[in-house]
Amino acid sequence: MRSRRIAVVGAGMAGARLAAQLHAHAGPTETTLYGAEPQGPYNRTLLADVLAGRHRADALALPTGDARVRTGAEVVAVDIRGRALTLADGSRETYDELVLATGAEPVLPPLGGPVGPSAGVHTLRSLADCARLARDADTAARAVVIGGGVLGIATARALAARGLTVRIVHRGPHLAERHLDRLAGTALRTALDRLGVTVHTGERAPVLEGGERVTGVALADGRRTAADLVVLACGARPRTGLARAAGLAVRHGVMVDDTLACAPHTYAIGDCAEHRGVPQGLATTAWDQADVLAARLSRTGPGARYTGSPALARLTAGPVEYAAFGSCDDAAEEGADVLRIGDATRGAYKKLVLRGDRIVGAILVGDLATAGGLARAFLTGRPVGPDPLSLLVPPSSARLPEESRP
Numbered sequence: 587m588r589s590r591r592i593a594v595v596g597a598g599m600a601g602a603r604l605a606a607q608l609h610a611h612a613g614p615t616e617t618t619l620y621g622a623e624p625q626g627p628y629n630r631t632l633l634a635d636v637l638a639g640r641h642r643a644d645a646l647a648l649p650t651g652d653a654r655v656r657t658g659a660e661v662v663a664v665d666i667r668g669r670a671l672t673l674a675d676g677s678r679e680t681y682d683e684l685v686l687a688t689g690a691e692p693v694l695p696p697l698g699g700p701v702g703p704s705a706g707v708h709t710l711r712s713l714a715d716c717a718r719l720a721r722d723a724d725t726a727a728r729a730v731v732i733g734g735g736v737l738g739i740a741t742a743r744a745l746a747a748r749g750l751t752v753r754i755v756h757r758g759p760h761l762a763e764r765h766l767d768r769l770a771g772t773a774l775r776t777a778l779d780r781l782g783v784t785v786h787t788g789e790r791a792p793v794l795e796g797g798e799r800v801t802g803v804a805l806a807d808g809r810r811t812a813a814d815l816v817v818l819a820c821g822a823r824p825r826t827g828l829a830r831a832a833g834l835a836v837r838h839g840v841m842v843d844d845t846l847a848c849a850p851h852t853y854a855i856g857d858c859a860e861h862r863g864v865p866q867g868l869a870t871t872a873w874d875q876a877d878v879l880a881a882r883l884s885r886t887g888p889g890a891r892y893t894g895s896p897a898l899a900r901l902t903a904g905p906v907e908y909a910a911f912g913s914c915d916d917a918a919e920e921g922a923d924v925l926r927i928g929d930a931t932r933g934a935y936k937k938l939v940l941r942g943d944r945i946v947g948a949i950l951v952g953d954l955a956t957a958g959g960l961a962r963a964f965l966t967g968r969p970v971g972p973d974p975l976s977l978l979v980p981p982s983s984a985r986l987p988e989e990s991r992p
Contacts, residue, residue, distance in 0.1 A: 589616045592883060593671060593679065594653075595661045595828065596687035597621025599630060599869055600856025602648040603876035604685060609651020613884025617653040618679075620671065622660035625713055626650070631869055633716045634740035634903060637723075638747040643713055664832040666849055683851050683883060686829055686840055690822035690857035690867060695732065697818075698793040706800040706815045710741055711822070719817065723748050726814035730754075730803045732792065733819035734761040734785065736901050739774070741817050743903040746781045753784045753811055755792055755803065761785065765899040765910040766949055769928065770935050773951040777906045777933035824858045824865050839865040844891040846879050853879055861892065871895040896965055897947075902954070909957040911964045912947035914939055922946055927978060936978040943969040948977075955980050 592608070594601045597619040605617050605627075619627070628646035635641045663672040664684065671679045692709040706726075708719045723729070723745060731742045734756030742752045754761075760771025761778075775785045786805065794816060795802040802812045824839035834848050835841040839860030846853045846861070856872035859865070866872075874895045881887030899910045912918070918939055928935040934952035938945065945964045950957055960977050963970060970977060 589614045590682040590883075591615075591680070592617045592683045592685065593681035594619045594685045594687055595664070595671065596689055596856070596858070597623070597627045597655055597657065598687060598689045598856065599627065599648065600689070600872035600876055601685070601687040602627035602650050603873045604687065604855065604880055605650040605653035606648075607651075607877055607880030608884055609653065611880055611884035611886045613886055615884060617651070619650065619653055619655045620659045620661050620673070621655065621657050623712060623714070624658050626655045626657055628713065630711070633710055633713070634737070634744045636713075636716050637710070637720055637741065638744035638904070640904075643716070646713075661828065664828055666832050666834070666852055669851065684853065685879065686848070686852070686854040686858055687856045688825040688828060688858040691825045692818060693821045693823055694818060695791040695820050697791060705796070705798065706813075707794065708815065708817045710737060710817060710819065719815070722815050723750060726750055728811075728813050729815050729817065730811060730813040731817045731819055733821065734758060734787065735764065735819065735821060736762065736899070738817075738819035739778070739901060739906060740903040741819055742778065742783045743781060743906045745817075746783050747904065751782065753786065754778070755786045755789050755805065757789055757791065758787060760787055762901075762908070766908065766951070767914055767937065769926070770908065770937065770949045770951045773928065773930065773933045773935035774906065774908060776930060777952055780933065781905065822857065822867060824860065826858060829854065829858070837863075844893060845882065846875055846892055855879055862894065866895065868895070868899065870898050898961065900957070907954055908949065908951040909954050909961070910947075910949050911961060912939070912945065914947035914949050918947050925974060925978070927975075938974055938978055940970065940974060943971070945970060945977075950978070
């Protein structure tokens with residue numbers, strides 16, 4: 587029996603996980619990953635740690651089982667009916683099953699002034715981006731990071747660790763508003779302030795100043811701040827150009843069903859995929875999808891279905907860290923029991939949202955000692971027991987001032 591040839595377009599975290607899982611299932615498949623970058627798959631979530639000097643670039647490599655990894659092999663066209671790929675060098679490769687794992691691309695806000703790495707304006711999505719930014723940071727003293735989500739916060743912390751004076755300019759009402767509530771955002775801001783990072787929230791897209799190279803940033807209220815480099819960390823959007831040109835259904839991402847299919851013999855996973863109307867953009871989601879698809883393609887789990895992933899977000903950037911589980915917004919709190927503990931001077935904040943004896947959501951900022959147990963309780967749906975505070979504070983820890991309400 588001939589092994590089925592599985593072509594994976596994209597050699598990122600989703601593609602690597604799929605290849606490793608296909609190898610683990612030992613199904614009759616031959617997997618090839620096509621990646622445009624010169625490196626094999628690596629963990630993009632650790633790029634800011636490479637910038638900060640906490641990890642070497644070569645330590646980010648991800649396992650791919652027995653898959654063939656073709657680096658520097660950009661796919662420029664897909665023939666769905668003919669089951670063939672066209673590469674940038676003009677060559678054509680055929681396949682039996684196709685998986686799109688093309689990832690996402692940075693969102694670039696409408697900024698005035700110079701744009702591009704040569705002008706001191708950067709994004710941080712690849713190892714090449716990281717190397718360019720590190721070289722620029724070596725001769726810079728002042729940096730502005732536009733965007734206060736996970737990437738923006740981690741990048742600001744990394745640049746501060748390299749000795750730069752750093753400002754974050756964020757359009758949201760508080761930092762990481764997609765994952766954190768206002769009080770958690772304030773605690774995070776306190777932690778950053780202790781590292782010398784200044785935060786401006788509620789700011790519209792600023793205007794870049796300078797000629798051939800950026801020299802500063804003008805805020806919407808007229809304030810100006812000098813900058814030797816600027817990092818755009820304004821989020822990412824699914825990379826769907828290849829799928830759209832191939833005639834696949836695309837809204838925000840490549841639209842897939844619970845089998846992760848978007849056409850016969852064609853699938854999409856990870857940041858480029860949109861499942862049940864929602865593009866995810868989290869590594870844990872990409873891994874969950876890869877696991878399901880590997881079971882299906884290897885035929886060890888032909889009935890496997892992807893029905894969604896729990897909301898789990900985590901940032902660990904030295905002393906700046908948080909974890910968020912489930913739903914913690916005002917709607918989730920309605921009719922729920924909410925427990926909060928915190929210490930504003932230490933930049934510590936913890937929150938637990940309960941319905942009955944089950945966890946609906948939780949936030950930890952500044953102390954993740956109980957994150958593992960809290961995540962397990964959330965994921966399994968087990969009752970929290972008579973002392974829910976123990977999920978927030980280790981028994982040996984001094985308790986912070988607490989506040990609870992029904």
